[in-house]
Amino acid sequence: MSEKPRLRIGVLGSGKGSTFAAIADARATGRLPVEISLVLSDVADAGILEQARRRGIPAQHIAPGDYRTKLDENAEAAFIETLRVARVDLIVLAGFMRILKGDFLRAFTNRVINIHPSLLPSFTGLAAWKQALEYGVKITGCTVHLVDQGIDTGRILGQSAVPVLPEDSPDSLRHRIQETEQTLYPEILRQIALGEIKLG
């Protein structure tokens, strides 16, 4: 009898890749039963690509085109095609700084997840930790959610709370949230891989 094939994930990121590293490390230690099929970035020299290559995971830069906050049509098609060729079951956004539009989401309905640095529905959009600090909340956190056509509006899959401390700066709060993300994201991925969370 053959073993059930593992969930194949593709990770998209634009930054240094600390959240990706947490996922890859969880996989390497056997806590996360997935295959990381590939890592894609819109930024040629993103640390996430280096983090992947160092671990022997296929990593590729795809130029995003001329827009600043989304992919142009050709780039979007290239992302979709590359993920399809890699037979990816689930697309994991880990600090990917471009909004994914209709064609991409229709190609992978209910198969794109993201982590957002607030307790949604509070503080959608950019620099959520700074928004939280400026609002004056005492508790914020992070949220793993399905990506839909809205900005940070998709179904919530998991959340962790993070205290805001009196002495916090935007950077110190951001750092505390990121540390929590590095625990929450692998845990939610594990639950998806084991079928404990259904994506619909």
Added chain:
Amino acid sequence: MSEKPRLRIGVLGSGKGSTFAAIADARATGRLPVEISLVLSDVADAGILEQARRRGIPAQHIAPGDYRTKLDENAEAAFIETLRVARVDLIVLAGFMRILKGDFLRAFTNRVINIHPSLLPSFTGLAAWKQALEYGVKITGCTVHLVDQGIDTGRILGQSAVPVLPEDSPDSLRHRIQETEQTLYPEILRQIALGEIKLG
């Protein structure tokens, strides 16, 4: 040398008074250095009045007038006058189901606090636990905040997180949040009374 006078609080509520009871019990056991000067209710047979009388705390019903969600002009004036005569330093809303308007808030600027059953700014308004459940968040909670002219928009003084469980009904979640409120509200009152939280 005379001791610094204790903070005098007036509690306003419309319901059975479980949050008030938690505050009164914290005071009775010495954990909360305040005087509860009086309890007022817009509901003649509200349990909170009975809870107060049982503890020997002055308790009074003031008829709210003809509106359903606020006090009419005479009732508002009666609430203000009664709280002034009792020399109340801080007005503590504990399940008070009417919106307090400009005249009341101007009479007690930065001296009215409320507890709301969500992690604000998420889920303002009525039945916040039900809103949270319907949205699908995994973490909600409660928030103590200054009351300003908006609905649940005043400065946040304290928050506690409460998990949403897969089997939760609106009632079970509401109950779990209320239990947390009964810890958070006395604790924030204690910090106000000790000057650890300044109301401005």
